[in-house]
């Protein structure tokens with residue numbers, strides 16, 4: 001039984017087959033990367049996994065459970081967290097608030113206990129805060145804790161998204177182009193973090209990425225996609241030198 | 253009788269059209285549309301009654317004055333809030349509307365005025381009486397819609413406006429003066445509201461609150477049709493007008509004003525995107 | 537600049553930031569409690585309006601300021617609360633039970649209205665709430681066995697556990713009490729997961745969902761809670777206004793309540809209170825100016841011999857006396873606030889505070905927002 005399995009996944013938008021019969025397996029504790037030219041359907045796969053879109057065919061199996069039809073807000077609770085390609089932070093809240101929200105899947109308090117802010121709520125809040133602080137330390141975000149997201153530079157926001165995803169305590173982490181918009185130095189940091197996430201935290205990573213250097217540095221397996229169809233799958237080197245992949249990139 | 257409903261529906265449709273034009277181009281929702289209608293009717297009244305001008309001259313003056321006013325409004329105020337949350341814009345235009353009403357009440361007082369029109373007779377066709385008043389509204393709507401359609405599809409500037417509504421940035425790079433286009437769209441929209449106001453004037457008479465009631469219904473019409481769809485706005489307006497009329501005639505008292513909203517709520521519960529709308533969803 | 541040293545995580549979720557903060561709030565509370573001693577009856581009455589409006593403000597702030605849902609129909613909830621409360625006390629239900637029932641009924645209505653809201657956003661929601669409010673207003677005027685329609689419905693003075701709150705000062709404390717309770721409960725929610733979920737929905741529904749927030753439930757909750765507070769405010773409103781009629785709860789009142797939260801400052805409870813002060817006190821202030829401006833200017837004219845001042849005074853007075861001017865002034869303020877200070881009075885207050893606490897190092901850029909062009913909500 002594989003850790004996360006995508007089986008013949010498909011979706012159409014009108015006439016476009018954005019994802020068309022894509023299958024792959026992600027092993028526990030590995031980094032699996034999806035590459036492909038713009039519009040290949042990579043983000044769409046993520047949206048299917050996080051259940052924002054309804055697939056027109058195929059199955060998603062996570063830890064042996066079929067999750068093809070769970071409602072989107074249950075995905076986090078199952079242990080799948082994601083980041084977004086175009087940063088979807090809660091802009092008018094502080095960084096700390098953003099990360100605390102990610103603890104929502106672990107919330108136990110009821111509405112009325114929160115209304116009165118009972119000691120149990122207080123205790124849970126402190127626990128959440130401790131969990132969040134671990135992530136803040138892990139990603140070096142201490143100095144931005146109280147800043148509103150709107151006032152943060154792009155690079156920090158990108159890291160905040162990663163932090164927020166980590167705060168949900170995921171087993172599987174989906175990263176949509178973690179390095180886009182980052183400078184060389186920040187990209188290197190990102191590579192280290194992804195490795196740390198895999199090695200230190202033991203979290204499995206499914207990633208979409210364009211930066212080939214980053215891809216080869218961190219990935220265990222790579223899937224290349226074009227027009228929603230899989231082109232090749234294998235180690236980073238194999239896929240990069242695969243003639244179909246080369247053609248897809250050069251041909252546009 | 254259906255004609256009456258159709259005529260009132262046309263007015264709603266026209267005002268809704270104004271909403272939609274502005275929304276499509278700038279993503280602003282103009283809650284002051286009804287008050288532009290009211291101002292337009294007052295200007296026409298001033299021209300015709302106070303200055304003794306010909307009806308058609310007064311008509312033209314009112315349309316031009318309010319259109320220019322709309323363009324100025326865009327250039328001075330509304331352009332600054334593009335990109336702000338929709339809610340802020342709605343409130344801004346509500347505030348503007350309140351200012352216009354106060355302006356009108358200070359300038360013209362709170363009396364009710366009657367605008368004399370050349371349409372007063374009736375036609376009797378096959379035993380059915382058709383009043384010229386209502387016919388003039390339907391005809392006016394048809395002519396205006398035809399003119400607008402021609403303008404948007406056959407003139408350079410109309411096509412440029414369409415392009416701008418579809419993709420601002422691309423239009424900008426194509427060398428279309430986007431800001432000017434926005435002001436023009438505001439002008440057209442305000443002009444359409446004025447036409448609606450003048451056509452409506454003989455039916456509801458002119459007072460400072462005439463716009464508010466119409467705008468709320470027109471707003472419902474625009475949403476019913478699917479906010480952002482021009483045919484939707486017109487169809488929605490006519491539907492609302494007819495519902496209002498038949499509910500008033502057949503249902504117990506009190507349903508005349510609420511029936512359109514009840515229908516709207518039911519429709520939104522079934523089809524949240526409206527009749528002709530598409531369900532927009534933010535792409536991530 | 538005052539630094540707050542933190543030694544535990546629990547400190548960040550306290551009701552007050554630190555001792556200093558708590559001290560100021562206690563001082564404020566004391567001052568407000570002592571006001572009726574020094575103020576005339578008239579001003580006690582006006583300040584009571586501030587409290588009632590502030591509860592409305594908190595209600596709307598939760599919905600609009602924190603959850604990002606627009607409601608153009610909140611006056612309907614206020615009306616439902618007011619009528620329900622008046623109806624129950626008229627039929628001999630004890631005061632506390634009547635308030636509770638009024639709150640329960642408005643909450644139920646809030647949930648019902650919230651249901652379509654789950655699938656709608658922005659402008660669709662605005663129009664749906666508007667439609668709801670129009671229908672409810674019609675119900676108020678037609679359901680005569682309960683509301684007495686346009687004939688109006690007198691509201692008895694509150695008597696709680698045999699104690700009469702008929703006197704203005706007593707009612708002042710009653711409203712103050714409920715305001716403080718509302719603020720406290722709301723603040724509790726806002727520093728707990730529920731409040732964060734609301735903010736998350738406001739800023740990005742999709743991300744909120746992916747982090748495990750059930751959008752439907754939390755939107756309904758926001759509507760329900762907001763309606764509940766509105767019901768409470770309605771009960772107090774009924775006593776304050778003493779005579780209920782359907783044309784009180786119009787869309788114009790809904791808009792005035794929205795004005796309140798915007799002028800006060802969206803996204804802060806302080807804003808709800810600031811806004812309430814503004815909305816409740818502007819009409820009396822206009823009334824005072826109406827008489828005092830001509831008087832002052834004519835005395836200036838008398839002293840300087842320039843009749844121009846007298847004329848200006850007369851003009852301003854006459855202008856302010858015209859019907860409908862108040863609405864225009866509200867409109868003008870709304871426009872100015874949105875254009876110049878989108879964060880409202882609370883935002884301005886924060887800036888002033890930061891200015892003084894960092895003087896002379898204040899940078900204008902501290903509060904500068906990035907300009908966003910075309911934040912499209914449409915998909916292309």
Ligand SMILES: Nc1ncnc2c1ncn2[C@@H]1O[C@H](COP(=O)(O)OP(=O)(O)OP(=O)(O)O)[C@@H](O)[C@H]1O
Nearest residue numbers: 013016018036037038039040041042043044045085
């Ligand atoms: N909600 C949607 N409605 C219609 N079409 C969509 C939708 N989402 C994605 N598409 C289409 O599906 C295709 C794949 O899009 P997707 O965002 O997955 O590409 P991508 O591989 O992530 O590209 P990029 O590298 O640019 O991020 C595109 O043609 C896109 O236009």
Ligand SMILES: [Mg+2]
Nearest residue numbers: 042043044085
């Ligand atoms: Mg993508």
